[in-house]
Amino acid sequence: MKPPILITIMFTMVAGTTIVLTSSHWLTIWIGFEMNLLAIIPILMKKHNPRATEAATKYFLMQATASMLLMMGIIINLLHSGQWTMSKNTNPMASTMMTIALAMKLGLAPFHFWVPEVTQGIPMSSGLILLTWQKIAPLSILYQISPTINPNLLMPMAIASVLVGGWGGLNQTQLRKILAYSSIAHMGWMAAITPYNPTMMILNLMIYIIMTLTTFMLFMHSSSTTTSSLSQTWNKTPLTTALILALMMSLGGLPPLSGFTPKWMIIQELTKNEMITTPTLLATTALLNLYFYMRLTYATALTMFPSTNNMKMKWQFNTTKKMILLPPLTVLSTLLLPLTPLMSILD
Amino acid sequence: MLKIIIPTTMLIPLTWLSKSNMIWINSTTHSLLISLISLSYLNQFSDNSLNFSLLFFSDPLSAPLLALTTWLLPLMLTASQNHLSKETIARKKLYITMLTLLQLFLIMTFTATELIMFYILFEATLAPTLIIITRWGNQTERLNAGLYFLFYTLVGSLPLLIALLYIQNTTGSLNFLIAQYWVKPISTTWSNIFLWLACMMAFMVKMPLYGLHLWLPKAHVEAPIAGSMVLAAVLLKLGGYGMMRITVLLNPLTGQMAYPFLMLSLWGMIMTSSICLRQTDLKSLIAYSSVSHMALVIVAVLIQTPWSYMGATALMIAHGLTSSMLFCLANSNYERVHSRTMILARGLQTLLPLMAAWWLLASLANLALPPTINLLGELFVMMASFSWSNTTIALMGTNIIITALYSLYMLITTLRGKQTDHVKNIKPSFTRENALMALHLLPLLLLSLNPKIVLGPIH
Numbered sequence: 001m002k003p004p005i006l007i008t009i010m011f012t013m014v015a016g017t018t019i020v021l022t023s024s025h026w027l028t029i030w031i032g033f034e035m036n037l038l039a040i041i042p043i044l045m046k047k048h049n050p051r052a053t054e055a056a057t058k059y060f061l062m063q064a065t066a067s068m069l070l071m072m073g074i075i076i077n078l079l080h081s082g083q084w085t086m087s088k089n090t091n092p093m094a095s096t097m098m099t100i101a102l103a104m105k106l107g108l109a110p111f112h113f114w115v116p117e118v119t120q121g122i123p124m125s126s127g128l129i130l131l132t133w134q135k136i137a138p139l140s141i142l143y144q145i146s147p148t149i150n151p152n153l154l155m156p157m158a159i160a161s162v163l164v165g166g167w168g169g170l171n172q173t174q175l176r177k178i179l180a181y182s183s184i185a186h187m188g189w190m191a192a193i194t195p196y197n198p199t200m201m202i203l204n205l206m207i208y209i210i211m212t213l214t215t216f217m218l219f220m221h222s223s224s225t226t227t228s229s230l231s232q233t234w235n236k237t238p239l240t241t242a243l244i245l246a247l248m249m250s251l252g253g254l255p256p257l258s259g260f261t262p263k264w265m266i267i268q269e270l271t272k273n274e275m276i277t278t279p280t281l282l283a284t285t286a287l288l289n290l291y292f293y294m295r296l297t298y299a300t301a302l303t304m305f306p307s308t309n310n311m312k313m314k315w316q317f318n319t320t321k322k323m324i325l326l327p328p329l330t331v332l333s334t335l336l337l338p339l340t341p342l343m344s345i346l347d
Numbered sequence: 348m349l350k351i352i353i354p355t356t357m358l359i360p361l362t363w364l365s366k367s368n369m370i371w372i373n374s375t376t377h378s379l380l381i382s383l384i385s386l387s388y389l390n391q392f393s394d395n396s397l398n399f400s401l402l403f404f405s406d407p408l409s410a411p412l413l414a415l416t417t418w419l420l421p422l423m424l425t426a427s428q429n430h431l432s433k434e435t436i437a438r439k440k441l442y443i444t445m446l447t448l449l450q451l452f453l454i455m456t457f458t459a460t461e462l463i464m465f466y467i468l469f470e471a472t473l474a475p476t477l478i479i480i481t482r483w484g485n486q487t488e489r490l491n492a493g494l495y496f497l498f499y500t501l502v503g504s505l506p507l508l509i510a511l512l513y514i515q516n517t518t519g520s521l522n523f524l525i526a527q528y529w530v531k532p533i534s535t536t537w538s539n540i541f542l543w544l545a546c547m548m549a550f551m552v553k554m555p556l557y558g559l560h561l562w563l564p565k566a567h568v569e570a571p572i573a574g575s576m577v578l579a580a581v582l583l584k585l586g587g588y589g590m591m592r593i594t595v596l597l598n599p600l601t602g603q604m605a606y607p608f609l610m611l612s613l614w615g616m617i618m619t620s621s622i623c624l625r626q627t628d629l630k631s632l633i634a635y636s637s638v639s640h641m642a643l644v645i646v647a648v649l650i651q652t653p654w655s656y657m658g659a660t661a662l663m664i665a666h667g668l669t670s671s672m673l674f675c676l677a678n679s680n681y682e683r684v685h686s687r688t689m690i691l692a693r694g695l696q697t698l699l700p701l702m703a704a705w706w707l708l709a710s711l712a713n714l715a716l717p718p719t720i721n722l723l724g725e726l727f728v729m730m731a732s733f734s735w736s737n738t739t740i741a742l743m744g745t746n747i748i749i750t751a752l753y754s755l756y757m758l759i760t761t762l763r764g765k766q767t768d769h770v771k772n773i774k775p776s777f778t779r780e781n782a783l784m785a786l787h788l789l790p791l792l793l794l795s796l797n798p799k800i801v802l803g804p805i806h
Contacts, residue, residue: 245478255470256452264463264508271512276538280545283505287498294497298490302481337467 001046012039013133020137026074026084029141030067033105036137037063043129044122055121059130062114066104073097089148098141099149105138108191109160112184116168119180124225127176128216131183132209139190139205143198151195159281161188166288173227175219178292179212182251185289189266192282197269203343204262211251211259211333217326218244221319227296231305235314245301246334252290258336265343348403348458351417354381355454358447367436374443375424378450382417385454389414389800403458404524407804408660412588413457415667416581418790420450423573425783426675429682430571431483442483446573449475453581457588462511462521465592469549469585470504473497476582479574480566492565499562503552506545513542514596527595535600543604546593553586554641556608557615567634568687572678575630579637579674580667587641587663590648591656598651605649612649613742616642620746623753628687629677632757633670636713639750640666647728650735653805658727660803665721665791669712672787676706679780680761683773689757692773694766702776703762705784712788714754715747718795723802 001009016036020029037060044056077094078084089095100111107115119127142149165185172178186208193200218240219225222233234241250259263286267279299305358377365373388410391397398404405413423446431439449472456468473496481493515521518529533539552559567575594601619638626632640662647659677687679702684692696703715721725747732739794801 249474254474255467260467260470264467267509268512271509272516276509276513276541279509280506283509284502287501287505290501291494291498294494298481298493302478302493303490 001042005042009039009042012036013043013129017133017137021140024086026077026086029086030071030074033063033067033070033137036134037067040129040134044118044126046123046126051121052123055118058114059118062111062118063105066101069097069101069104073101086144089145092150095145095148096150096153098145099153102138102142103154103157103191106135106142106187106191107161107180107184108157108187109164109184110157112161112164112168115184116172116177116180119176119183120174122176124176124216124220127179128213128220131179131216132212135183135187135205135209139201142191142194143201146194146198146201149195154191154195155278158188158190158192159278161185161191162282162285164188166285169292170288172292175225175227175230175296178296179215182289182293183212185286189262189282189286192278193266193269196273199343199346200262200265200269202346203265206346207258207262207333207336210329211247214243214326214329214333215247215251217323217329218247220321221323221326227299228305230296231299232307232311232314233300234304235312236316237319241301243330245297247330248293248297250334252293253286254290256337257334258332261337261340261343265340348399348405351381351384351413351454352451354384355417355447355451358450359444362440362443362447370436370439370443371424371428374447375421378417378420378424378447382414382421385410385414385417398460398524399458401522402460402464403455404460405458407802408588408591409457411660411664411801411803412581412584413454415584415664416450416453416457418786419576419580419667419671420446422671422675422783422786423576425779425786426576426678427571427573428779429777430678442479442573445475445479446577449479449577453577453585456585460522460524462523462526462592463508463515465523465589466504466508466511469589470501472582472585473500476570476574476578480570483571483574484569485571486569488565489569492562492569495562496566499552499559500549503559504549507549510542510545514546518596523592523595530596530598532598533600535603539600540604543597543600546597547590547604547608550586550590550593551608551645553589554583554645555586555638556645557611557618557638557642560615560619560638563638564631564634567637567674568628568630572674575674575678576671579633579670583637583641584663584667587644587648587659590645591659594648594651601649601651609646609649612642612645613739615639616646616746617742617749620749620753624749624756627689629680629689629757629761630674630687632689632753633673633677636673636750636753637666637670639746640670643725643728643746646732646739650731652731652734654727655731656805657802658724658729658731660724661720661798661801662724662728664794664801665712665719665724668787668791669709669721672705672709672784672791673713675780675783675787676702676709679776684770689760691767692770693760694762694764695770696762698766698770698773699776701781702784705781705788706758706762708788709784710754710758712791714751719791720794720798720801721791723795723798 012035016032016039019032023029041056041060045052073094077089077091080091081088104111162185165181169178169181190201190204222236222240224230250257253259253263270279358374362370362374388405391407391410431442452468452471456465459465477493477497481489518526520526555563567578616639619635623632623635644659644662647655680692681687712719712721715725729743
């Protein structure tokens with residue numbers, strides 16, 4: 001699309017999220033969400049095929065419903081507390097509605113069905129924005145209302161998300177669907193810790209965004225959207241192969257890579273709050289996630305898939321794709337574990 | 348401790364910046380020099396005061412394991428030269444980097460004070476091992492082997508993380524040197540039973556315990572020689588070391604919880620020894636013999652007497668050297684015949700007499716011939732388990748007989764008898780291979796002169 005239009009749309013999208021992040025009046029928060037939604041629809045439809053139309057429509061319907069539910073919660077809150085600011089949300093009905101609305105926006109189970117469909121229908125760069133930038137606004141609201149969230153509502157959603165994210169991704173070969181299920185599972189981890197220590201949710205969000213950005217950019221770099229095309233990266237860019245190996249292990253939460261830090265911190269906070277079976281369940285189910293990341297690693301770096309001879313002799317051109325900040329992001333998404341004490345700056 | 352960690356880390360730039368005809372020489376020499384540094388830690392003071400910093404310490408249990416780990420890296424590099432000779436230079440450097448990274452994590456694991464750091468590095472050793480097995484193994488079964496290895500260990504160790512964090516919240520610190528003084532006896536409630544299980548299952552899987560040992564034959568057989576060496580010699584000992592550390596925090600519940608695992612280990616050591624008698628695959632035989640020896644270590648750690656701890660430590664070091672040597676010998680067969688089937692390469696004594704001498708000595712060490720430290724370990728464990736319960740002597744004695752049986756079976760099948768036709772044109776033994784076997788055997792024989800180094804913290 002033409003550059004001026006793209007800049008306007010991007011600006012609206014960023015402005016929408018910024019308005020959500022910085023406002024204390026519930027109405028402006030809702031306005032920010034709507035700005036964000038309307039601006040991202042053209043981005044989801046960068047390629048004009050029916051699949052993208054279907055994905056954009058599903059996304060719009062889902063998010064609009066969630067925004068309406070959020071507005072309902074806001075109005076109930078207005079009714080019971082008499083004011084529009086974010087600080088006092090003590091009415092349980094309002095809090096429940098807001099939590100469910102935010103869960104729908106994030107793609108937490110049982111409202112997760114749209115995430116794989118939408119992510120699959122859109123180009124990789126739009127998927128990148130969908131799975132990283134779009135999570136910031138709902139999670140910031142979740143952070144701000146976290147003292148009043150009913151844990152009995154959020155914890156089952158979180159556990160169900162991790163389970164769905166693990167089992168759903170097992171049968172996928174399309175990379176975008178794999179990343180969608182990965183997003184569902186990570187959102188589950190983030191939701192699990194929000195009632196107890198929202199700082200860890202921010203930590204998990206930061207590390208998740210860094211890792212997912214890197215993953216998407218590496219996949220875009222090798223122009224692969226399926227596992228079998230990913231298995232040809234050893235010939236196109238051998239370095240990407242090694243990076244995908246390290247990154248998949250980090251996404252799966254293997255020490256000593258940085259993907260382990262949020263899991264460790266979340267388990268620590270949950271055990272401090274006397275919950276033992278929940279972190280055990282979450283941690284063990286995250287191994288399902290690790291299984292399909294390992295499968296990607298096997299396909300890319302550790303084995304050579306059957307291919308024709310033409311595929312084995314490719315020219316290695318300089319890339320012309322925009323890989324913004326890929327090296328620093330890669331380093332951050334794998335080597336951040338020794339800097340764990342640094343996260344106290346998030347408080 | 349940094350005087351070992353930083354040189355080991357710098358082995359990686361050394362490998363990548365060396366000329367292509369110097370990579371093996373540089374990395375082997377420098378890793379030998381690093382192992383000489385670690386030998387200085389064997390000089391332990393009697394008041395267990397060898398603390399280097401808040402993060403690292405060394406006591407009579409971890410110092411021999413550290414020396415074993417650092418000694419093994421040059422041996423692994425020496426053993427890998429042949430099967431990597433046809434690879435590109437970048438892949439050779441990558442392999443050496445993986446081995447060095449694994450070495451680094453292992454060094455830090457054995458000397459960590461904080462149990463969470465121990466956990467992180469314990470898990471970190473999985474990734475380079477997985478890469479070595481899956482990328483450089485030889486058969487298609489290696490894919491399954493890598494996955495079994497990774498997931499068995501991870502499913503066992505995630506509850507360990509949660510248990511460690513719980514213990515940190517209740518006891519206040521997981522620094523091992525402090526926690527052993529602050530520990531309170533834990534009673535027999537359901538939640539404490541699960542705590543005990545969560546703490547111990549990770550190490551049981553790693554040892555491995557008999558019922559959870561399915562990953563081991565796969566991983567050992569499919570790994571290339573350096574992978575098999577490090578798996579058998581050091582990674583299994585991580586389980587034993589971890590168990591000896593964590594049981595400090597788990598008394599007196601261990602007295603009751605240990606029974607099922609003792610039964611599994613006692614029965615398992617006989618079962619796996621017996622399976623060795625029916626193996627056709629040479630590496631699989633050595634892998635099952637590892638399970639059998641480690642079952643002895645599990646029995647020793649679980650009955651928690653001073654003699655059994657001494658026996659467990661001695662057995663770990665002895666088995667590390669012996670098992671690694673047996674894998675090197677099996678690999679020297681594999682590189683010539685390109686098959687691991689035992690009966691395909693028979694009668695090697697007339698063709699390779701010096702290698703036959705190494706085979707003999709390794710098998711004699713494996714069956715715990717006096718005065719090797721293998722015997723010392725097994726004898727101490729046997730005596731301790733006899734005092735724990737008189738009936739175990741029957742099982743232990745049967746195990747010793749069957750161990751002798753399969754070791755001699757392996758010896759006779761590979762060395763004696765008429766040669767098969769296709770071994771008549773194998774290459775003679777390289778000096779590198781003879782040096783490798785000598786370097787494995789020399790510490791083992793020297794330790795039989797002064798075994799108190801490897802007898803652990805009780806001595």
